[in-house]
Amino acid sequence: MRVPLTTGAYETRSVIAEAQRSVNLYAEQNPQDAPCPFTYYPTPGLTLVSTPPVTGESRGIYTASNGNRYEVVGQSVYLVSGSNVYTQLGVLSSLTGPVSMVDNGTDVFIVDGTPAGFTVNLSSNVMTLCTDPAFYGADKVDLVDGYFLFNRPGTSQFYISLFNGITFDPLDIASKSTYSDNLVTLAVMHREVWLFGELTTEVWYNTGATDFTFGRMPGVFIEHGCAAKHSVAKIDLALFWLGKDLQGQAIVFAGRNYMAERISTHCIEQAFAAYSRIDDAVGFSYQQGGHAFYVLTFPTANATWCFDVVTGQWHQRAYLESDGTLSRHRMNCHSFNNGRNLVGDWQTGAVYMLDPNAYTDNGATIECIRAFPHILGADGNRVLFRQFIADMEVGNGLPDDSAAPEIRLRWSDDRGRSWGNYIQGSLGKVGEYLTSVQYQRLGYARDRVFELSWSAPVRTALNGAWVDVSRART
Secondary structure, X not given: OEEEOOOOXXXXXXXXXXXEOEEOEEEEEOOOOOOOOEEEEEOOEEEEEEOOOOOOOEEEEEEOOOOOEEEEEOOEEEEEOOOOOEEEEEEOOOOOOOOEEEEOOOEEEEEOOOOOEEEEEOOOOOEEEOOOOOOOOOOOEXXXXXXXXXXOOXXXXXXXXXXXXXXXXXXXXXXXXXXXXXXXXXXXXXXXXXXXXXXXXXXXEEOOOOXXXXXXXXXXXXXXXXXXXXXXXXXXXXXXXEEEOOOOEEXXXXXXXXXXXXXOOHHHHHHHHOOOOXXXXXXXXXXXXXXXXXXXXXXXXXXXXXXXXXXXXXXXXXXXXXXXXXXXXXXXXXXXXXXXXXXXXXXXXXXXXXXXXXXXXXXXXXXXXXXXXXXXXXXXXXXXXXXXXXXXXXXXXXXXXXXXXXXXXXXXXXXXXXXXXXXXXXXXXXXXXXXXXXXXXXXXEOEEEEEEEEOOOOOOOEEEEEEEEEEOOO
């Protein structure tokens, strides 16, 4: 029988329901007449683009409206040329944590959660400390209709710059007003300002009023706030964030049409609930190959999850450490620059391109893991598993063609609680496109979960599998 794969990562609280793990694999839906509904492709590898002069956390990459590329690595702010030459413009007040940058066509404004703010003139690339007494610091800066917008940390307030300027009027400040929670962060979507509180969210817009130009959208009030100030990201006309409200937290929402739509699944939420900390989550979005991805990393938990907006499926992104363990992905921030999806390394500050034609993370092995749905015997009876054949793209070989790349199969006969040893298979040498990835005489079970894994630096794709099952003799 054919065993297709139709969901992403879905390991439920009890593995007797589902134990489908999906690491570094994302789905693409096929036409109705295709042999299978979804094909799973390896996530893009990392191709090195540039290395900063001093190693440090990549805290932000920003491509300005004039094409200039700015990066914050550790405490330093850099201008990076098209030939990847780093020029230090200045230093921030803080050493770690995400920064926020946006420009109005004349100046880039940079905030880092401290009372200090900095501007960089796009023409001269001179970096200046903002000394205006009506600037109060911010975690987030955004832009709409010529106004810079800022949250005021630790309060319910937000404030704006003067029109097309980097100076401030102390009267240009307002408060999130429909509930008593503090303002966590803000974001602009479709020329409207979403004010994310700790427990609730409001939407404001430019009313054109003479005293304070922004006002609250009548009749719009969202009963979900934000659990992590750096988790908010925008894709098209939707905002994504890690939620918190009066009833609980750790649900991922998509904000559309003034409503919060739950996009996380029970298994994803169960994973989040087990983390010791979620308020440090960092989110960003990117588009590639017709897919739009929301990437959410939990630094303390050392884990990265990714939601594909097109398919509605989640998968895990992971980096294979030298000791064989999986940790959070290297990417910490993102900017689309000169036709490339650039990401910054959370540890070294190196900048990589997310490259669908690269099959390593800057030379490091990428581990792909995919568990299958439960295969049950009829009426709880044991069945004989005669054969397992992986339906995969094969025959692309290794770069030196010295040997066929390997793939591994293991399985669980206790419904996903423990696993047997790996059995090696072959993905075929170069040109061996008809290689059959098959395993024979696999024993008996009442409920079996198969899992494939591979780390070969070659092009692959997975449709699912065929499994030959027959009733056990009595």
